[in-house]
Amino acid sequence: MKQAKMMIDKAFKISEVDKRIYGSFIEHLGRAVYDGIYQPGNPLSDEDGFRKDVLEMVRELNVPIVRYPGGNFVSNFFWEDSVGPVEERPTRLELAWRSLETNKIGLNEFSKWLEKANSEMMMAVNLGTRGVADACNLLEYCNHPGGTKYSDMRIRHGVKDPHNVKVWCLGNEMDGDWQVGHKNMHEYGRLAQETAKAMKLxxxxxxxxxxxxxxxxxxxxxxxxATTLGYTYDHVDFVSMHQYYGNLNNDTEDFLALSDDMDQFIRSVIATCDFVKAKKRGKKDINLSFDEWNVWFHTREADDEFMEKDPWHIAPPLLEDQYNFEDALLVGLMLITLMKHADRVKMACMAQLVNVIAPIMTEKDGGKAWRQTIFYPFMHASRYGRGMVLQPVIETPVHDTKEHENVTDLSSVAVWNQEKEELTIFAVNRNTKEDMELITDLRSLEGYHLEEHIVLESNDMKICNSAGEELVMPKPVQRSTMEDGKMTSMLTKASWNVIRLKK
Known part of the structure; x- marks a missing residue:
């Protein structure tokens, strides 16, 4: 059996985790909203038409912030269509996903759903087909207490108190030529700069x-x-990052190495932000909002074909990836990567939350809701990854893959919750062929004892969960022992491990 060694010391602090790195994303796309969170008339729905079983699972994930309403959707979104009397709202051609948007669920309804989900809104504004004035009007509608055109409009719509949305995305993926209203970097930089200045007034x-x-x-x-932050540095707080991965070549070992690419991506963006800071003689750091990340590749070709050949449906089944076990492992590895960069990654959104490349699925036509394989690493990280991230010192075997060199067998990070006197170690054995013995030096955490060792594992990398049967679920195991401040753990090949200690 291979062996790895790790030392965790409470003096080796990276940063306190911002709970918003466990955020998610709901876009008006496919069945995310309609037939996902919202199904009026379903016996499983509440008086507002929201699925109670879905809400329960969202609360289980403990998602603190949700990005809304897109995504590509936002670049042709007319927010005024989504408020006011439902029967007066127009149906529009939705250009990003070539669907029909009925606007039955809009800003105020989604805000009500967020309250039930114990979450807050990250609002995106349309800088594709609209601009400064529209963004300001929307902000006034959401956050101004009253006595003005748009705040009084909100009050007339039955929402007396402001929504007080605190995080705003200045457009979405404006560098992409697929985006409605795509801009070059100078066009976007100037538009975002002027929008930001006006919104902060x-x-x-x-x-x-x-x-x-x-x-x-x-x-x-x-x-x-580098170029866009040259315009926006003085006015913004974050720069966004988006990244999706897929096992396109059916090479599991190389697929599990993709979190190393994510790590390099983060380091490169941090370096670029710091270059702009130095160039401007600035004093503040621009932090990172990794507000779209996940595995996404299973349905791409079929989705593209459907949108091309049969467009303009209401809530068509798009991007409904069915996740397998190896997808869950990569999601766990991506979460570890985000935690390791807690000093600069202050927000992140798994894209998305329900039905669309999502940890939670609902059957079509009002059937039951169920948890995909990727649900569990996210749940563990959100539940136990709150506190101070500690930098582990790791000695581990390495291996090469087709596209990556020196891939560590062990990927791990620790989070110390000083208030609760708890330490959680998140660890993935990326070796798909051999188990690993992990020796962890915990002598700086005197008085801590082993609470539990949870594992997500399978001999079948392609096994999936379904509405009928959840075949991939975490389980407690007796594979860790403590003696004289040192812990010995057995990590099975290709496994996600959560090891919890308490004082």
Whole structure:
């Protein structure tokens, strides 16, 4: 059996986790909203038409912030259509996903859903087909207490108190030529700069996210960040990052190494932000909002074909990836990567939350809701990954894959919740062929004892959960022992492990 060693010391602090790194995303796309969170007339729905079983699962994930209403959707979104009397709202052609948007669920209804889900809104504004005035009007509608045109409109719509939305995204993926209203970097930089300046005149307390690159492979990365932040640096607080991965070559070992690419992407964006800071003689750091990340590849070809050949449906089944066990492992690895960068990654959104590349699925036509394989690493991280991230010192075997060299067998991070006197170690054995013995030095955490060792594992990398049967679920195991401040753990091949200690 291979062996790895790790030392965890409470003096090796990275940063306190911002709970918003466990955020998610709901876009008006496919069955995310209609037939996902909202199904009026279903016996499983409440008086507002929201699925109670879905809400229960969202609360289980403990999602603190949800990005809304897109995504590509936002670049042709007319927010005024989504408020006011439902029967008066128009149906529009939705250009991003070539669907019909009925606007039955809009800003105020979604805000009510968020309250039930114990979450807050990250609002995106349309900088594709609209601009500064529209963004200001929407902010006034959401956050101004009253006595003005748009705040009084909100009150007439039955919402007396402001929504007080604190995080605003200045458009979405504006570097992508697929985006309605796509801009070059100078066009976007100027528009985002002027929008940000105006919005902060209305509400100086808001936090603003400038659009970064749509993914690591964009031809303009990282020049896009360097150029656009040259315009927006003084006015924004975050730059966004988006990245999806897929096992396109059916190579599990290489697939599980993709979190190393994510790590390099984060490091490159941090370096670019710090370059802009130095160039401007600035004093503040621009932090990162990794507000789209996940595995996404299973349905892409079929989705593209459907939108091309049969467009203009209400809530068509799009992007309904069925996740397998190896997808869950990569999601766990991506979460570990986000935690390791807690000093600069302050927000992140798994894209998305329900039915669309999502941890939660509902059967079509009002059937039951169920948890995909990726649900569980996210749940563990959100539940136990709150506190101070500690930098582990790791000795581990490495291996090469087709596209990656020196891939560590062990990927791990620790989070110390000093208030609760708890330490949680998240660890993935990326070796798909051999189990691993992990020796962890915990002598700096005197008085801590082993509470539990939870594992997600399977001999079948392609096994999936379904509405009928959840075949991939976490389980407690007796595979860790403590003696004289040292813990010995057995990590099975290709496994997600959560090891919890308490004082």
């Amino acid at each position: 209305i509400d100086p307390s808001i936090e603003l996210v400038s659009c970064g690159s749509s993914n690591l492979d964009m031809p303009t990365f990282p020049e896009w960040e």
